[in-house]
Amino acid sequence: MDNNLFRCGWLRILPLLCLFFGIQTAHAIMPDVFQGRVLDAETHEPLEGVHVEITEVIPDWAQSDEVQYTDSLGRYHFRCGGMTNITIRARFLGYKTSVVRLKGSETGDTIHIDDILLQPSEVLLNEVLVKGALCRFY
Numbered sequence: 001m002d003n004n005l006f007r008c009g010w011l012r013i014l015p016l017l018c019l020f021f022g023i024q025t026a027h028a029i030m031p032d033v034f035q036g037r038v039l040d041a042e043t044h045e046p047l048e049g050v051h052v053e054i055t056e057v058i059p060d061w062a063q064s065d066e067v068q069y070t071d072s073l074g075r076y077h078f079r080c081g082g083m084t085n086i087t088i089r090a091r092f093l094g095y096k097t098s099v100v101r102l103k104g105s106e107t108g109d110t111i112h113i114d115d116i117l118l119q120p121s122e123v124l125l126n127e128v129l130v131k132g133a134l135c136r137f138y
Contacts, residue, residue: 033111036117037116038052038090039115050076052067054086055068058081084103
């Protein structure tokens with residue numbers, strides 16, 4: 001074997017080139033982090049337990065759905081691939097459904113979404129009477 005092969009200058013920088021291109025590739029596929037809050041439109045109070053459905057569409061390729069629920073401060077967050085079309089649907093009993101459409105970025109950013117304000121619904125439920133009976137067998 002010829003030891004001159006390892007003394008070549010280009011072989012010394014080969015690991016550096018692999019590291020550089022590896023970092024660039026990993027950075028290019030980093031997911032975006034979306035985060036936001038869901039509030040009552042009238043009182044601006046955070047809503048806990050709101051059903052937040054995230055639909056991620058990669059054009060001409062795939063679609064994925066994720067469901068989350070807001071915490072006690074009305075917050076939610078999720079990750080998605082870059083350059084995808086995002087649809088966020090927020091639903092809660094007694095409120096109208098709200099839909100937000102976004103587009104991901106290429107850089108793997110944290111994207112803060114404006115507060116989603118849910119309007120109270122005009123549809124009221126009728127009163128429900130629940131009766132129970134206990135049968136005893138002796």
